[in-house]
């Protein structure tokens with residue numbers, strides 16, 4: 525992950541004119557793989573898209589109707605930077621009912637997607653030399669923003685036992701110390717799909733309190749959960765005052781293109797995050813906020829149906845991948861990704877991702893797109909139809925068999 529040094533050596537202007545911090549800014553490779561896959565499609569190739577992390581479902585019709593009605597009703601003007609009051613109230617109520625958070629509208633800041641919460645929070649909290657603990661493999665923007673802010677990253681890996689991933693909280697506890705300003709927790713996780721157990725959340729909370737560290741709890745996939753119930757770190761004793769919960773509409777309501785998310789944070793922090801928003805995006809589009817209000821207060825049937833469909837697909841793709849020679853795949857507990865081990869194929873992560881794209885017509889991401897610890901793995905998003913997932917597995921099996929054939933000759 526990280527930035528592209530080749531870019532900076534190719535363009536003299538990039539080296540000379542851009543601020544030094546731009547060399548520390550990373551990116552998300554999913555968009556780059558999508559571009560390569562689309563180029564192959566333009567050449568007439570059939571590609572199955574398992575690279576992009578967005579639900580393939582449509583935004584529920586009641587939500588679309590609310591957005592259209594809002595536009596027709598004149599919701600076309602600026603709104604307060606932290607979001608309109610009815611939406612902040614609905615978010616506070618939803619978080620209280622669903623996760624048991626003690627939250628009032630004053631704790632809520634609405635942003636264009638959940639991502640700006642990461643950006644604004646790290647700009648608001650991190651000084652040069654501060655340390656940040658985050659998952660690796662993890663959402664690439666964590667590391668990108670840590671570096672951009674001049675802080676020092678302390679990546680924490682996962683252990684895979686009996687076909688289940690577990691965040692390595694033993695290492696986390698060892699890494700957190702007096703210089704740790706921020707701990708980033710993501711449950712359920714992108715790209716691994718595992719959840720952090722209640723016992724591990726307790727340990728993380730304990731070490732955060734002990735070292736007076738702040739926590740970013742990325743709960744964007746909290747409703748896409750297959751086993752048990754969701755626990756938010758912010759509900760543990762002493763944690764509400766040191767936690768920013770990130771959540772949003774993109775995944776839960778298939779609203780990635782609407783750009784609507786939010787943070788739940790202590791009252792001293794919310795106006796600071798809103799001030800960053802005032803400096804950057806001013807506010808969120810008014811009609812998307814009204815659509816978000818309908819998403820939270822209207823029927824939740826489509827969310828439940830989507831999760832049930834994801835469960836069927838998860839079971840199918842895990843079984844399919846485990847039947848492939850040289851591939852091993854753990855069972856995720858949430859989100860819509862599998863992180864499959866491909867070491868047995870003899871390829872690196874990057875080679876495997878390229879091989880499956882060019883030889884099998886299946887677009888996947890290299891595990892290293894999510895950090896150095898992702899070597900040996902590829903990530904597949906099962907936000908695609910069951911037929912396409914089954915076809916992807918067949919194509920991958922054929923490509924692996926032909927590779928073995930070539931290797932044998």
Ligand SMILES: Cc1ncc(COP(=O)(O)O)c(C=O)c1O
Pocket residue numbers: 577636637638639640663710713714742744772773774775780784785
């Ligand atoms: C772990 C994680 N957090 C946050 C986000 C950001 O979502 P949004 O589209 O709402 O900005 C994503 C999107 O892929 C994600 O995977």
